[in-house]
Structure formats: structure tokens, C-alpha cells
Amino acid sequence: MASTIMARTRGRVLEQSHRPVPQVDEPSSNVCVYPTEAELEVLVAYLSSRHLTVVSIGCGEGFLEGLLEQRGVEVLSVDLEPSPAALASVQRQRCFCREIVRVPASALFDIPAPSSSALLFCFPRRCPLDAYLQAFPACRHVVMIGDDGGVTSPVAHALSGRPGWTLVQEMEVRGVMRPIWCVMYERAPEA
Incomplete structure (x- = not known):
């Protein structure tokens, strides 16, 4: 793993011990997507x-990632290292998953993403999707969760109709607004 990794947030809020993620209606003001049990299934x-396995880029508090971990999915949750000005705010955030790896922007493309991983982008904002797809060509699966109206960037259906990508499955998921889409894509094998 890159030597530039800051600290890992290990399933805690500073002094708060990790506890199972509840199935709640609105878990936190920072959580945008809170799928139902059926949607998670x-x-x-x-x-x-x-x-x-899942490599989640921009995981925030790791709520969805924690739900996936509880169901046996191996998840690497990654988020940006906070600026000094934002450090106190990030330290107050809850951490719903086992661990969040915080990296500086310069190391975002150095994270390990094996070919058996799906890249997960949950409610991305100003995410350089094309750069990730180029940096991780062995990752043949992408899961995009967001809207199509421009709140998330890129939008959930960003790979729809794009050469080399197939929309395998899509569903609407519960969250802070409607509709929020969970769209699963597969990259075509290289010829």
C-alpha cells in the first residue's frame, strides 16, 4: 500500500467503540444512501x-460499506485525507465500517484494487471517473450509486452506452432524495 497513507480510522469515533450498523431510516446527516434490506440483498x-471484493472510493463515514461488511463482503473503504482545516470535522464523524483508509489526493490512484474487485462510487462529488477507470484497468466491475440530475458527479448512469461497458443491473435505492440509482456495470474483456 502507498506509504503516503495518513491514519486509518478503525470503526470508531475517536473514543467511541465500533458497534453494528443499525438498519435505520436516516443514520446521519452525512449519509446520503441508506438502502433497504431488499436493496442490499x-x-x-x-x-x-x-x-x-469492493474498493469504495470516497466512502465518507462508511455507512454502506459497513452494511456490506456485515453481509460478508470484503470492503476496502477509502476517503481523502482531510485538510488541516477540516481535520476536526472529520475526527467527529462516525465510522460505520471496520476501517477507513485516508489518503492524500496525490495517492488516490495508488490504492490496491485487485482484478477481483468492483470499484464502488457512492454519491460521488467531482469524482474523476475516467482517471479511475484508466488507473485500474484490471477492475472489470463498477457500481455507481447516485442520481442522474447532476447532484452527484458523475451521475449514476455515467457508463451507460459507453463503449466497452455493459449495464448489468440497476435499481432505485433509498436515500436522501428520489430517485437514487444503484447501477452495476461490467467492462468488456480486452480483445
Whole structure:
């Protein structure tokens, strides 16, 4: 793993011990997506049927990642290292998953992403999707969760109709607004 990794937030809020993620209506003002049990089952079935682990880019508090971990999915949760001005705010955030790896922007493309991983972008904002796809060509699966109206960037259907990508499955998921889409894509094998 890159030597530039800051600290790892290990399932805690500074002094608060990790506890199971509850199935709640609105877990936190920082959480944008809180899928139902049925929606989670669909996503977990997709990942499990392909024997995929997850590399979640921009995981925030790791709420969705924690839900996936509780259902047996191996997840690497990654978020940006906070600026000195934002450090106190980040330290107050809850951490719903086992661990969040915080990296500086310069190391975002150095994270380990094996070919058996799906890249997960949950409610991305100003995310350089094309740069990630180029940096991780061995990752053949991408899960995009967001809207199509421009709140998330890129939008959930960003890879739809794009050469080399197939929309495998899509569903609407519960969150802070409607509609929020969970769209699962597969990259075509290189010829």
C-alpha cells in the first residue's frame, strides 16, 4: 500500500467503540444512501455471484460499506485525507465500517484494487471517473450509486452506452432524495 497513507480510522469515533450498523431510516446527516434490506440483498447477490471484493472510493463515514461488511463482503473503504482545516470535522464523524483508509489526493490512484474487485462510487462529488477507470484497468466491475440530475458527479448512469461497458443491473435505492440509482456495470474483456 502507498506509504503516503495518513491514519486509518478503525470503526470508531475517536473514543467511541465500533458497534453494528443499525438498519435505520436516516443514520446521519452525512449519509446520503441508506438502502433497504431488499436493496442490499440485490447488491450483495451481484457482488457474491461474481466473487468480488469492493474498493469504495470516497466512502465518507462508511455507512454502506459497513452494511456490506456485515453481509460478508470484503470492503476496502477509502476517503481523502482531510485538510488541516477540516481535520476536526472529520475526527467527529462516525465510522460505520471496520476501517477507513485516508489518503492524500496525490495517492488516490495508488490504492490496491485487485482484478477481483468492483470499484464502488457512492454519491460521488467531482469524482474523476475516467482517471479511475484508466488507473485500474484490471477492475472489470463498477457500481455507481447516485442520481442522474447532476447532484452527484458523475451521475449514476455515467457508463451507460459507453463503449466497452455493459449495464448489468440497476435499481432505485433509498436515500436522501428520489430517485437514487444503484447501477452495476461490467467492462468488456480486452480483445
